[in-house]
Structure formats: structure tokens, C-alpha cells
Amino acid sequence: MPDQADEEALSPATLVDDLAAKIRDLIMAGEIPIGGQLRQADLAATFGVSRTPVREAIRQLQSGGLIAVHPNRGAVVRVPAPWEVREAYEVRAELEALAARRAVSRITREQLDELEVSNREMYEHSAAQSAGEQAPTHRRANDAFHTLITEISGNARLGRTIEDLNGAFPRNVSSQLIVTDSRHRDENFAEHERIVAALRAGDADAAAEEMRVHVIKAGDALARWYEQRSSTVFSG
Template sequence: MTPQTDESPLVDDIAARIRARIMNGELAIGKPLRQAALATEFGVSRTPVREALRQLQNGGLIEMQPNRGAVVRVPAPWEVRQAYEVRAELEGMAARRAASRITERGLAALREHNAVLCEAVARVAGEGPRGGSGEGVHAEGASTTTTAANDCFHTVICEAADNPWLTRMIDRINESFPRNVSSLALAGDERHRQLNIRQHDAVIEALAAHDADRADALMREHVISSGEHLTAWYERRSQTVFHG
């Protein structure tokens, strides 16, 4: 455990700022984190930066590699799969609880967030290939919007479940992996993007019908499916991220 010092609030602030950049994809997995550059950017000495990186290492977001120093960590595929197995059970429970508690306003919010995902899929399909790397640029540019919409969809259900302990446990799992990665994984797979939307629609229907058993089962199926897709993405990514 890191002892408390007068610099602890500064260390926590720097760690939070770096964590936010990792989670939104600004600092990509596999990217080296140079202490000198970060210290200059934040206008501090290397000491609080070093402590902040140690804090993030303890949290599993970065790792120390020989001859490279601190690097944004690439999770092992088995870690992703196991995390999503747990998340599926927790979010299934959230959907079960939400089925008897969600309001019409909550259902409208779910439909709105899923509509954003539908529009993104339709927009990409309508534009078609642009040649070169144009489609990839578009997909990454849209990832912030789609990531937010997808996260908000799940957040609405967690809020409707009305169990802060459950929400905190789900948040802890989500904070273990960069949030933009799910959108990047979906961006290259139209079939899975459409499946994601259909699964959301099915969950909404079950919640609207106040069918707790069906909402639970559909949400668990959805999260497991997403976890398998993300695991496959990490498997491919882990083979190339440190090469070239």
C-alpha cells in the first residue's frame, strides 16, 4: 500500500487524468507512457508521475516492461472472457430488478440510446467503402458517440435496478478495460453491430413487458456475446500491438 504523503492528492489527480485518457482511447493499448513527457505536460516533477503510474499499474491498466517502461496494458483474452462472464451475471441481475422498477421515461431513454447506435450503423452502411483507410477513420471518429450511447443504455438499466452495490460492482469491471475498445471492435463487424442493436431491442421489449426472467436471460446472453466478440478482438490485437 502506498503511504499517504502531502503529494497524495496530486498523485491521485494525475492518475485520474491518465486513467481517463486510457479509458477513452486517447492513450491506446500498447502505448508507452514516458515519465518525462507526462511530467512536462502536467507541469510537475517526475515523482508524482511515477507514483501515479504505480497506482495505475496496481489497478491493472498499465504494466512495466523491460526496456520500454510503463505501457498501457493489453488485457489477456482470457481475462476479458472471465470478466464478461461475471459482468453477464451482474447485468442480468440488474435487468431482472429493473423489469419491475423501470419507468416509461427510462424505457424512452433506452430507445433513444439504441437509436443512436442504429443511426451510426445506417450512416456507415450508406457511405460504403471510401477506399484506403477512409472507413476506418470514420469508425474511430464515431466511436465516442457510439461508446457513450452504449454505456448510457446499460447505465439506465443499472439505475432502474436501484442497487448501488450492484452498480459499483459492474462499474469496477467496466473500468478494467478501455471503454472505446468495444466500439472499435464493433466498427469492423457490421453483423455484430446489428446483432448488438437487436439484442438491445429485445431487452427493451422484455423490460417494457415487466418480464424479469426474460430480461435477465436476454441481458446475460447479450453481455456474453459482447464478451466473446471483444475477446476475439483482443486475441487479434495482442498478436500485433507490440510488433512493427
């Protein structure tokens, strides 16, 4: 609800914003690969508009840090260095820890159950489709878990900041990680459960700390992935 109100006040959905969102989704879904070029003419043709709004959408995306614009060379999907990922996730960990801490005193029984159910569903879902290509579904479910907690925290700016942080990297890879690697999947599930337990116990410090280590671990995994793949991304 605060998100909606915020969006309302910031920018009632217009065409450029829609374009920016669509392009972002394309990148997040991996349809435009890391390091891939964003040609204005192509995008314009794809969405059936002229280049002008596309350019504005690109400028909008540029601020987020998801893409890099080289003068006269066009925009590319940024390939984050592993240390950048670690840095961002350290910040995100701090913020999500704050969200968890704030959520303790506000969360309801129903919301606690909702978290537990959604976590369980996510686990069973991804276990069933192990090595399947339905990663986006899983990502959505994983995001829902974290988003719900930040929403409960009642600080809209906090949610927005975390979103911006997440929006800085293509996240299809992070979901691939969990779906592919069964150990990661199990750990992820267990960590979520510990977070819910701390929230249920009303232990703010524990909830914050559990959340912090959980996010740091996720960041580490993602950073390692980039370390491995960073050299091969360019070749194909």
C-alpha cells in the same frame, strides 16, 4: 445520484484523482496504445505537474488492473489475454443480468422510452458514420444504455463493480468493433431491443437472461479481436 454521493464520500475530487482520470481516458481513447509505456516524466510534462502526483495516479490506476507496473521498469498498458477478457465478461454478464433483473420492478415508462430512443439513436448514428472514426461517441451512447439500467437497479455498488470491470480493459477497441462490423452493429441493436422489450414486459427472468447473453456475446467479440490482434500489437 448514488454515484455522485459515493464519489463524494470516497474522495472529493483532488488533483491526483483528476490526473488518474485523464490518464485513464488517454488509454481508453487509445492515444496510449495497448502495451505502450507510461513514462512518468512525459506524463508530468504533458499535464504540467511534477512527477510526484503522476506516480500516485499511476499507483491508483494500478489497482484497477488497467496498467501493469514492473519494478524499476515502469508502467505499461496491459495487453489482456483473450481468456482474461472472457473471464471478466462472464462476471460482468452476471452482474448486468442482476442489474436488469432488479431494474424490472423499478423502471418507469419514461425510462423505458429513454432506453429505446437512445438505442435507436446509437444505431442510426453509428450506421451513418460506418467506418468513420467517431467511435468514442458511439461508445458513450452504448455505455449510456448500460449505465442507465444499472442506475435504475438502485444498487450503487453494483454499478461501481461493473465500472471497475469495464475499466480493466481499453475499450476503444470494443467500440471500433461495433462501428466497423455491420453485423455486430445490427445484432447489438437487436439485443438491446430485446432487453428493453423484456423490461417493458416486466419479465425479470427474461430481462436477466437477454442481458446475460448480450454481454457474453460482446465479450466473445472483444476476446476474438484480441486473439487476432494480440500478435501484431507489439510490432506496431
